[in-house]
Amino acid sequence: xxxxxxxxxxxxxVAAGAAAAGLAGCAAKTGPLPVLKxxxxxxxxxxxxxxxxxxxxxxxxxxxxxxxxxxxxxxxxGAIIDGSDATTACDSYxxxxxxxxxxxxxxxxxxxxxxxxxxxxxxxxxxxxxxxVDYYSRLVDALLDRGVSPFATLFHWDLPLALQExxxxxxxxxxxxxxxYAAAITARLGDRVKNFIxxxxxAVHAVLGHVLGEHAPGLKDAALLGPVIHHLNLGQxxxxxxxRAAQGGLSIGTTMALQPARPQGAPLAFWNRxxxxxxxxxxxxxxxxxxxxxxxxxxxxxxxxPMLQEGDLTLIRQPVDFLGVNYYSPTTIRLDLSSPSRIAxxxxxxxxxxxxxxxxxxxxxxxDMLTRVRESYGNPVVYITENGCSDAFSDGPAVxxxxxxxxxxxxxxxxxxxxxxxxxxxxxxxxxxxxDNWEWALGYRSKFGxxxxxxxxxxxxxxxxxxxxxxxxxxxxxxxx
Ligand code: FCB
Numbered sequence: 001x002x003x004x005x006x007x008x009x010x011x012x013x014v015a016a017g018a019a020a021a022g023l024a025g026c027a028a029k030t031g032p033l034p035v036l037k038x039x040x041x042x043x044x045x046x047x048x049x050x051x052x053x054x055x056x057x058x059x060x061x062x063x064x065x066x067x068x069x070x071x072x073x074x075x076x077x078g079a080i081i082d083g084s085d086a087t088t089a090c091d092s093y094x095x096x097x098x099x100x101x102x103x104x105x106x107x108x109x110x111x112x113x114x115x116x117x118x119x120x121x122x123x124x125x126x127x128x129x130x131x132x133v134d135y136y137s138r139l140v141d142a143l144l145d146r147g148v149s150p151f152a153t154l155f156h157w158d159l160p161l162a163l164q165e166x167x168x169x170x171x172x173x174x175x176x177x178x179x180x181y182a183a184a185i186t187a188r189l190g191d192r193v194k195n196f197i198x199x200x201x202x203a204v205h206a207v208l209g210h211v212l213g214e215h216a217p218g219l220k221d222a223a224l225l226g227p228v229i230h231h232l233n234l235g236q237x238x239x240x241x242x243x244r245a246a247q248g249g250l251s252i253g254t255t256m257a258l259q260p261a262r263p264q265g266a267p268l269a270f271w272n273r274x275x276x277x278x279x280x281x282x283x284x285x286x287x288x289x290x291x292x293x294x295x296x297x298x299x300x301x302x303x304x305x306p307m308l309q310e311g312d313l314t315l316i317r318q319p320v321d322f323l324g325v326n327y328y329s330p331t332t333i334r335l336d337l338s339s340p341s342r343i344a345x346x347x348x349x350x351x352x353x354x355x356x357x358x359x360x361x362x363x364x365x366x367x368d369m370l371t372r373v374r375e376s377y378g379n380p381v382v383y384i385t386e387n388g389c390s391d392a393f394s395d396g397p398a399v400x401x402x403x404x405x406x407x408x409x410x411x412x413x414x415x416x417x418x419x420x421x422x423x424x425x426x427x428x429x430x431x432x433x434x435x436d437n438w439e440w441a442l443g444y445r446s447k448f449g450x451x452x453x454x455x456x457x458x459x460x461x462x463x464x465x466x467x468x469x470x471x472x473x474x475x476x477x478x479x480x481x
Contacts, residue, residue, distance in 0.1 A: 046428025047473035048110030059093035063131035066122025073216035082443035104146035106470035114156035124160035175235035182239035201257035226303030237316035255324030264334040264346030324385035330365030363415040370419035388432035398452035
């Protein structure tokens with residue numbers, strides 16, 4: 001199966017043109033949202049910021065860290081748009097106390113970071129690397145000392161290369177190794193970390209990494225999609241069980257990249273609807289349904305069936321304490337008869353505002369997904385674990401007076417509040433991201449931070465959005481545009 005044209009790079013190319021024409025930004029024209037009853041978030045709502053190990057830490061060879069699939073991928077000529085790599089990134093491996101100060105300085109009560117599996121098990125399995133654990137132990141202590149709750153993601157795409165060499169997520173064994181790693185982390189950090197997120201955006205990792213070749217491990221093999229999806233789901237279920245067995249009192253969830261799939265030209269172009277439904281089943285349903293319903297959607301079942309073993313669906317349907325929702329945009333899908341999957345990226349409505357990636361900006365898509373999670377999946381507790389907006393792509397310095405980012409956030413928080421008023425149990429919101437970092441295949445060209453970073457000195461400079469977000473975290477009152 002291929003999904004024609006659904007790539008970040010392609011969208012980036014579109015957006016570069018838009019940026020040159022002065023069109024890119026994060027100006028939020030919104031879809032219709034219900035009128036809010038009020039703009040006050042509850043006092044116990046968790047305001048946080050999110051990051052990921054590979055995008056921020058640097059020090060990729062320090063203290064016995066093993067190689068990850070991203071080290072190998074980034075070294076391939078042309079894989080990263082600006083030719084950069086993440087060997088320095090934000091230098092957070094060495095500057096983590098500054099990061100913790102920035103989180104606390106904004107009055108945020110939570111910080112979502114990820115643990116680099118190759119720091120803990122350099123070979124993916126076998127001997128645990130104590131020096132790697134020590135780094136996260138120090139980071140956790142730095143956060144707790146400042147009154148910040150750590151939310152630790154276990155797998156944010158940086159698989160140990162040694163596991164990829166044994167088949168990666170296409171191999172069932174990787175799911176078992178994730179569970180071993182999850183249990184080891186729980187045993188070492190579970191006394192202080194109470195909130196864990198097992199997977200980050202399995203759909204993105206599966207599709208961009210294994211079908212489109214835009215992300216590590218850089219494979220372009222549609223036949224891998226079924227095995228990778230199933231083994232990610234299985235690894236998640238096994239991990240939740242292993243972590244609960246290791247320790248009680250934890251709050252364990254998993255994070256998905258939820259996107260409504262909208263047929264291009266709807267409602268007139270009815271022929272695009274089945275393609276949009278097919279995309280939805282693979283992108284959203286293939287992860288939501290097994291977790292909350294213990295079944296795969298019909299459109300995904302044929303792909304995963306050869307891998308399904310007795311008991312797998314029960315293992316995957318482990319109760320979670322929360323669902324993490326990452327949201328940036330809806331996606332527009334059209335029928336493509338030349339593609340085996342019949343699915344292709346479509347064009348959003350011409351008048352739709354776009355972000356730097358060329359993606360439509362529409363907070364009503366977030367409300368759609370939150371409504372669906374509430375109505376179709378038993379209304380789990382939800383954290384918005386990522387939402388944010390990049391500057392227009394550039395190799396230059398970040399925009400410090402980033403009113404566009406504030407507008408984007410305000411509009412999306414209106415959608416969050418609307419969902420809460422309708423009954424969704426949303427416990428918190430994590431801004432992506434704290435500090436401008438290494439944005440995967442886009443290198444340093446895309447900047448999402450509340451805080452800018454000078455790449456030469458590593459110096460951090462808060463943007464206008466940092467000050468705005470701090471004000472929101474202090475009062476819980478969402479201001480008017
Ligand atoms: C999400 C990823 C995160 C970052 C943001 C911009 O898909 O989880 O690491 O790349 O997008």
